[in-house]
Amino acid sequence: MTEPIRVAQIVGKMVGGGVEAVVMNYYRHIDRSKVQFDFLVDSDSTLVPREEIESLGGRIFEIPPYQHAIEYQRELQSLFTQEGWKIVHSHINALSVFPLRAAKKAGVPVRIAHSHSTSGKGEFAKNALKGFLKLFSTRYPTDLAACTEYAGKWLFGSSHFTVFNNAIDLSSFSFNRSIRDEQRAGLGAQDDTLVLGNIGRFIPQKNQLFLLDVFKAVYAQNPDSILVICGDGKLRPQAEEKARSLGIASAVRFLGQISNVQDVYQALDLFVLPSLYEGLGMVAIEAQVSGLPCICSERVPNEVALSGRCSFVPLSAGIEGWSNAILTTRTDVVNRSDPQASLGLESYDIFRAAPKLEEYYLKLFETVN
Structure with a gap:
């Protein structure tokens, strides 16, 4: 040929x-x-x-x-x-x-x-x-x-x-301390700041409006926290307005559609995926590769749990259940460079x-x- x-x-x-x-x-x-x-x-x-x-x-x-x-x-x-x-x-x-x-x-x-x-x-x-x-x-x-x-x-x-x-190229998502420090500085996050993240289009499926409600509850208990959302879509203006109406706009970073998403993972402490449904939920895979603990809704397929870093919370748990899960997970973050926590990711x-x-x-x- x-x-x-x-x-x-x-x-x-x-x-x-x-x-x-x-x-x-x-x-x-x-x-x-x-x-x-x-x-x-x-x-x-x-x-x-x-x-x-x-x-x-x-x-x-x-x-x-x-x-x-x-x-x-x-x-x-x-x-x-x-x-x-x-x-x-x-x-x-x-x-x-x-x-x-x-x-x-x-x-x-x-x-x-x-x-x-x-x-x-x-x-x-x-x-x-x-x-x-x-x-x-x-x-x-x-x-x-x-x-x-x-x-x-x-x-x-x-x-x-x-x-x-x-x-994906697993090496491009591997944890990097220097990139983490640089990215967190750009977000205005201190070493102890709790930085939550979500990546996805602003469409009903991704459920970011619910995530804003959850973050308000997290923020009420921990004012030294930031929510980072990457992506764009028809619901973004509504999400930005909701952040303002909830009084959390100063703590939410809407980064839009970006090309260096692998670097943003480094800045986070926890990845949150409250989707209404997913074929897989690739962003949760990427987050795990970067060493992040992930909290996903029960409507994200179990196949996404390729490490000990991934857990599931039903959407029926509501705002309180999700905010408590986030704050609890924060106290038990695994070493982001621990290879044993990434077993199973090689298939990606x-x-x-x-x-x-x-x-x-x-x-x-x-x-x-």
Whole structure:
């Protein structure tokens, strides 16, 4: 094979995190002399790493947002026919029904549906749509993949699927005292300041509005505390206003979408993830790699607990239960450099995971050539 095979990666809206971050991490570490990625992104994406993708040999194709269903299907089918990809890999969960339907019509021989998420309570309209689309989740793909067993079974039921961990470069998240000191100084945190952290888009799923209520209770008992939230999204203005109304604005740091998230973990004392649902909760994995204790809601899959640093608190415990768990965990923080506390995290090493994905593509390519 003189030229690398090209895989069309359907990532939906690129907004600087989530699924596209996983795909980009694999892309950076895969052998690009054998496998190359082309990215199909919604035209209303806000953070497309165009320069990096093109420097690595990839291409970017902008398509209409999936909300414009007819135009979206028509443009995709035309693009699949024109470019002649042998493999299309869709990462948009239950919505993969639509691009893979177009791929099948265009005669793409290998069509992969990848589940990265699940559903949670409270999002009735979204859950109804997901429930309907799940009925067709195995109709158009030829192969199935998922970030966890939980996410795969949620979307594909009993059908066979392959798990690819949302792997990272573990060394870039390892605890670093000098970075911690620098980051805490930037946050205005002293050595004894309790610094809590959360990373995620400001959407209902991530439950940051509840986290602000919890932090108010923590702050009332420990005024020398700070909450750091990284990310952006439609609920950010509401969250900022809520912080002001709760009287905690001076102790909350809204950092927005940042590129050095691995450094922010170093500044924290505790990571908090009160999500309403998660396909995995990759940020909790990253936090554990950096040596942080994590408190997750019971709706985050148990698969995220890859070290002795991770615990779960039901959302039904309410503000008091969560604030007490945070303050209690603070008194029993493990040594952040203790390798025994990180046993199990090796399975998320991108240097081990990328060759697995590469081999997966190459084998699928062989079956159609």
